[in-house]
Amino acid sequence: MNIIRVATYNIHKGVQGLGPARRLEIHNLGLAVESLDADVVCLQEVRHSNRLEAKRFPMWPELSQADFLAPQGYEAVYRTNAITRHGEHGNALLSRWPVLSHQHEDMSDHRLEQRGFLHVMLNVHGKMVHVLVVHLGLIKASRVRQIAQLQRFIEREIPESAPLLVAGDFNDWGKTVQQAMAREGLHSWNARQPTFPSRLPLAQLDHVFARNLTPMGLMVPQGHIWTRMSDHLPLIAEFSLPIS
Incomplete structure (x- = not known):
């Protein structure tokens, strides 16, 4: 049996806190991502660059955050969702398996939120596996339209x-996303695993859905170190890949 271990994590651009208390967490996140021991790591709110933060924090990495966070032997794929005054950020995928190709689709629904999803094709034990890394909007009506766009892309x-x-981070406090994904034959582990906010998790905003893979388990790491690095907790899911 071939097992795929997948993690999804909104890293909050590698910085936490407000005002003078803001702190750089990207180095801790690097150790944390490696400790997940996931074959595929799907990341949201990943900074490719930010000139203001690079000036503010002397230890700001020279590499883009996706490349900086990739454990040794992993391939990093990053695509921009949002271009801001001081830089840009988006989604990333870190893979233990060879990357065959990747593409990005813009799904911005209004001018206040720049959103998109990343599509990566991986070679896993000689089988092509498709991965979509998603970060949906904060407004429910936007999410409904973005989910419909995602469905059209899949089809x-x-x-x-x-x-x-x-x-990814679906920003959905209800069951709209699960029901829409189910219509595409995509399902997640039945057990609820709250991931947000990290200090007192109340809702599972982060999900890993799968089609033509068998769910094996789902878990959320616990402990103080995880609560300080981001406003989300990571979610880890395991699936078995059919052997053909």
Whole structure:
């Protein structure tokens, strides 16, 4: 049996706190990502660059955050969702498996939120596995339209028989996302695992959905170190990949 261990994590751009108490957490996040021991790590709010933060924090990495966070032997894929005054940020995928190709689709619904999703194709034990890294909007009406766009992309670009993972921060406090994903044959582990806010988790905003993969388990790391690095906790899911 081939097991795929997948993690999704909104890293809050590698910085936590407000005002003078703001602190750089990207170095701790590097150790944390490695400790997840995931084959595939799906990241949201990843900074490619930020000139203001680079001036503010002497230890700001020279590498982009996706490359900085990739454990040794992993391949990093990053695509920008938002361009800001001082830099840009988006989604990233870190893979222990070879990356075959990748693309990005913009799903910005209004001018106040720049959003998108990353589509990566991986070679896992000789089988092509599709992964979508998603970060949906804060407004419910926007999310409904973004989910519909995601569904159209899946129907258009991904063969129905192909193994598919859809992971990320869906910003949904209800069951709208689960129900929409189920209509595409995508399901997650039944047990609820709250991931937000990290200090007192009340809602599971982060999900890993799968099609043509068998769910094996779901867990959220606990402990003080995780609560200080981001406003989200990471979510780890394991799946078995059919052997053909």
